[in-house]
Amino acid sequence: MSTINCIINSELIPISKASVSVSDLGLQRGYGIFDYFKILDNTPVFLDDHLNRFYRSAESMRLKLKYSDAELKDQIHELMNINKMPDSGIKLTLTGGDSADGFSLGSPNLIITQSPLPSYQSKGYGTGIKIVTHQHQRQMPAVKSIDYLMAVWLQPFIKQHNAQDVLYHNNNLITECPRANIFIVTKEEKVLTPSINVLNGIIRGKVLSLEVPFSITEVAITLDNVYDAKEIFMTSTTKNILPIVQIDNHQVGDGTPGRITQKIAESLLMVINKNPSSSSIMVS
Amino acid sequence: MSTINCIINSELIPISKASVSVSDLGLQRGYGIFDYFKILDNTPVFLDDHLNRFYRSAESMRLKLKYSDAELKDQIHELMNINKMPDSGIKLTLTGGDSADGFSLGSPNLIITQSPLPSYQSKGYGTGIKIVTHQHQRQMPAVKSIDYLMAVWLQPFIKQHNAQDVLYHNNNLITECPRANIFIVTKEEKVLTPSINVLNGIIRGKVLSLEVPFSITEVAITLDNVYDAKEIFMTSTTKNILPIVQIDNHQVGDGTPGRITQKIAESLLMVINKNPSSSSIMVS
Numbered sequence: 001m002s003t004i005n006c007i008i009n010s011e012l013i014p015i016s017k018a019s020v021s022v023s024d025l026g027l028q029r030g031y032g033i034f035d036y037f038k039i040l041d042n043t044p045v046f047l048d049d050h051l052n053r054f055y056r057s058a059e060s061m062r063l064k065l066k067y068s069d070a071e072l073k074d075q076i077h078e079l080m081n082i083n084k085m086p087d088s089g090i091k092l093t094l095t096g097g098d099s100a101d102g103f104s105l106g107s108p109n110l111i112i113t114q115s116p117l118p119s120y121q122s123k124g125y126g127t128g129i130k131i132v133t134h135q136h137q138r139q140m141p142a143v144k145s146i147d148y149l150m151a152v153w154l155q156p157f158i159k160q161h162n163a164q165d166v167l168y169h170n171n172n173l174i175t176e177c178p179r180a181n182i183f184i185v186t187k188e189e190k191v192l193t194p195s196i197n198v199l200n201g202i203i204r205g206k207v208l209s210l211e212v213p214f215s216i217t218e219v220a221i222t223l224d225n226v227y228d229a230k231e232i233f234m235t236s237t238t239k240n241i242l243p244i245v246q247i248d249n250h251q252v253g254d255g256t257p258g259r260i261t262q263k264i265a266e267s268l269l270m271v272i273n274k275n276p277s278s279s280s281i282m283v284s
Numbered sequence: 285m286s287t288i289n290c291i292i293n294s295e296l297i298p299i300s301k302a303s304v305s306v307s308d309l310g311l312q313r314g315y316g317i318f319d320y321f322k323i324l325d326n327t328p329v330f331l332d333d334h335l336n337r338f339y340r341s342a343e344s345m346r347l348k349l350k351y352s353d354a355e356l357k358d359q360i361h362e363l364m365n366i367n368k369m370p371d372s373g374i375k376l377t378l379t380g381g382d383s384a385d386g387f388s389l390g391s392p393n394l395i396i397t398q399s400p401l402p403s404y405q406s407k408g409y410g411t412g413i414k415i416v417t418h419q420h421q422r423q424m425p426a427v428k429s430i431d432y433l434m435a436v437w438l439q440p441f442i443k444q445h446n447a448q449d450v451l452y453h454n455n456n457l458i459t460e461c462p463r464a465n466i467f468i469v470t471k472e473e474k475v476l477t478p479s480i481n482v483l484n485g486i487i488r489g490k491v492l493s494l495e496v497p498f499s500i501t502e503v504a505i506t507l508d509n510v511y512d513a514k515e516i517f518m519t520s521t522t523k524n525i526l527p528i529v530q531i532d533n534h535q536v537g538d539g540t541p542g543r544i545t546q547k548i549a550e551s552l553l554m555v556i557n558k559n560p561s562s563s564s565i566m567v568s
Contacts, residue, residue: 115386
């Protein structure tokens, strides 16, 4: 494969040589945010949604981004043009920057990387996956921070249970998976997703605004609600809609992906194919 | 000032050129641990305690340190010899390493840095400081992880209240400050410190084992207990014993550092001056 480049503070650099100072607060104190979007057929998917969330995360964490929306898009454009990866993912990371005292915010570093889409994409769609649950609440859940300490730490726990992912809950209320939102379909065929203490996923938002002949709403959801659900699925930028057929020791429905999940996946795909933000950047 | 060096994976390098790959899980996912100890008069203070905790943190986080205790001490020795900073602090950081998929653990990177002691040391000892409280529970509290997202984020909140630090509490039970443990002295002159969900600070441990003519014990402590306390102080490697004379809107005792706090500070200083781990490393 030819060299893949990235951009650090507007400077183009081969990913193999891309580094940040050991004094960066991202590394010193786990202080940073990011966002990630797909490129399909040379077109960023839901770019404006992702950039808006990136700016909101930065603002919440008091990290000043020194590039305008247009400048940021120019840099993304530049990277896409040089890397020539028509189907891929782009990640924007903004760190706390070099800190003189190891604690006070410095001048944030912006890192833009591009990488192949994860192979995960092709797994589990036909059969559905198993997840396990774990008590945990992400700090500052509305911010897409780099804090995945618990998520990385739980990987062996997930594997031990022959599961593919973990669902967090707190005080008996479920919230989200580390990198995905969750939806349940009740026996009454209502589609529900947790309303608070979660990241507002871009695909989650798209699902909530789908025009479908059943209600999709945000509400508090208990662990028992999940165990009783007729269908469960997760949503994320890399996974779109992924059916869940087992949670802890409970089989979901008849153990195969459900009818409503399937309908939502189809409706979502139509929205993605329209891709409203595609007009803003095209590779020349 | 002459060049300050650091050591990355056993390689000596000027701190100004020290960097890690942007693919490191420390930066990508906030996944890493560290420890920090003082050098006084060219002698590491409580070195074995700090290295033991460093190894325990690494083990808890499943990060494999490829150096033995002796090799680690050799590297520290080498750094002290070249930097020639007789009174300073040394920080060991172990990160998740370069991750192929941005999530799975790589080969951990060990970074050893040396820096001047923080000026904070000289402030507040005579008069005591003010702290504020905030609801938060550190994830994996027994591990000295790099997760200081909340602590860094709260800095403006602390300044707005003209305070110098913040005390975390959860479900009405206090735990710790971001970089210090807390002790209270009750009206009955019992010295207490929270027993669970805190980092086992090295100075905290030294205080708990002081030979003094009053009881010092670990116990659950409520916010009301703290507001009612006769004396409060915090302990940390950089601060030793720092008196607290105001918490939120409550004055502590008569608003000046207390008698028992003073006695504990004096007893601790005798222990530090003995410095049991000093024999293991001396700069040549």
